[in-house]
Structure formats: structure tokens, C-alpha cells
Amino acid sequence: DAGVTQSPTHLIKTRGQxxxxxxxxxxxxxxxxxxxxxxxxxxxxxxxxxxxxxxxxGNFPDRFSGHQFPxxxxxxxxxxxxxxxxxxxxxxxxxxxxxxETQYFGPGTRLLxx
Amino acid sequence: xxxxxxxPQSLIVQKGGISIINCAYENTAFxxxxxxxxxxxxxxxxxxxxxxxxxxxxxxxxxxxxxxxxKQFSLHIMDSQPGDSATYFCAANGTGRRxxxxxxxxRLQVQP
Numbered sequence: 001d002a003g004v005t006q007s008p009t010h011l012i013k014t015r016g017q018x019x020x021x022x023x024x025x026x027x028x029x030x031x032x033x034x035x036x037x038x039x040x041x042x043x044x045x046x047x048x049x050x051x052x053x054x055x056x057x058g059n060f061p062d063r064f065s066g067h068q069f070p071x072x073x074x075x076x077x078x079x080x081x082x083x084x085x086x087x088x089x090x091x092x093x094x095x096x097x098x099x100x101e102t103q104y105f106g107p108g109t110r111l112l113x114x
Numbered sequence: 115x116x117x118x119x120x121x122p123q124s125l126i127v128q129k130g131g132i133s134i135i136n137c138a139y140e141n142t143a144f145x146x147x148x149x150x151x152x153x154x155x156x157x158x159x160x161x162x163x164x165x166x167x168x169x170x171x172x173x174x175x176x177x178x179x180x181x182x183x184x185k186q187f188s189l190h191i192m193d194s195q196p197g198d199s200a201t202y203f204c205a206a207n208g209t210g211r212r213x214x215x216x217x218x219x220x221r222l223q224v225q226p
Contacts, residue, residue: 004157033212033213035214040219043214045214101207103160103214
């Protein structure tokens with residue numbers, strides 16, 4: 001059983017460009033969450049997708065957007081990249097339950113903005 | 115009210131010793147408390163998790179102690195090994211807040 005997969009593993013962009021990151025959840029999972037982890041810090045929640053809709057959003061600007069597909073995979077898009085967007089972007093998948101859920105993380109995409 | 119406070123920031127333990135990391139939360143709606151282990155350049159890996167209906171959970175060398183009235187929980191690593199050297203994050207979520215709220219992390223170094 002494959003775990004959470006993310007692509008690409010590394011990415012280098014310049015300021016002002018746009019980037020798309022991809023995530024495939026664990027088999028049987030229906031919910032995808034995205035987190036940003038700056039160097040030396042804990043992951044910060046960006047947003048969560050369930051049933052192809054954004055269900056919850058963290059304190060991130062509208063430059064950050066996403067999508068969930070019918071097969072539960074997801075994309076994270078970031079427009080007008082800033083130097084401060086350089087970070088490890090983590091995708092986590094879970095199965096939606098009535099309470100707090102176990103989230104399994106992928107290996108992340110390392111984004112460097114020059 | 116969404117914060118999870120974690121201490122210490124860093125920890126050095128001798129091989130075979132006990133590593134203890136503490137976390138405190140504020141949001142009483144949290145009902146799931148996982149611990150993650152993260153190695154440099156890798157994604158966080160789920161280590162062990164607890165729900166508030168129990169006060170302790172043990173899996174191998176890893177134990178979570180949970181104090182609901184104090185809103186605190188801690189991770190104990192028994193017989194710490196050099197391979198345990200990593201950054202550990204506590205986290206919490208619940209029905210009203212499905213996003214995980216993470217602590218600031220503890221960098222553990224186990225010396226041989």
C-alpha cells in the first residue's frame with residue numbers, strides 16, 4: 001500500500017512566477033491537507049480539501065489556491081511567488097471521521113524561490 | 115486559543131536514557147493528540163497518538179501521558195538510541211478544527 005506521494009521533490013522558481021505542486025493520498029483516504037514548513041519551524045496549515053471543496057483555510061493569502069480531483073488527489077497552486085514562499089510544502093491525507101483525524105504526511109516538495 | 119506550546123526546544127540525552135518532551139494546549143475542542151518524528155529533509159512521520167479518553171498509551175519504547183484537566187500531554191522515549199535523534203512535534207486537532215495545530219518542535223540529540 002503506497003503512502004502519500006508528492007511531486008516534484010524539489011523545485012526552483014523565481015519571484016513572480018507561479019508553481020503547482022501535486023499530491024496523491026494514501027489508499028482509502030478522502031481528505032487532503034496542505035502545510036507549509038519553513039526551515040526550523042513546525043508545519044503551518046494552508047487548507048484542507050474534502051469532497052472536492054476547500055473546507056478549512058489557514059492564515060494564507062489568496063495567492064495560495066488548491067484543487068481536489070474526483071480520485072482524491074490534490075494540487076496546490078501558488079501565484080506571484082515571493083522569496084518568503086521558500087519552504088517545504090507538505091501534503092497530508094486522512095479519512096474524514098467525526099472527530100480529530102490521523103493525518104499521514106508525504107515526503108514534501110522543497111520549493112526555493114530566487 | 116489554537117496554540118500548542120511545546121518544550122524544551124532542544125534536548126540532549128545519553129544513549130539508554132529517557133527523553134521527555136512536553137506540550138500544553140488551550141482549545142478544549144481538541145480530541146486527538148499525535149506526535150510526529152521528522153528527520154532532516156523528510157516529511158513528519160506519525161509516531162504515536164492518543165485521545166482524551168485514556169491517560170496513557172504505550173507503543174514499544176514510546177509512551178504518551180495525557181492530563182486532560184491540566185490540558186497537557188507528554189512524550190516519553192525510553193532507552194533512547196542515537197537513531198532517535200530527530201525533531202519531534204506534538205500536534206492536536208478535533209471536530210471543530212480538523213487542521214493539525216503543531217507545537218514548535220523539539221530537536222532531540224541522543225549521544226552514543
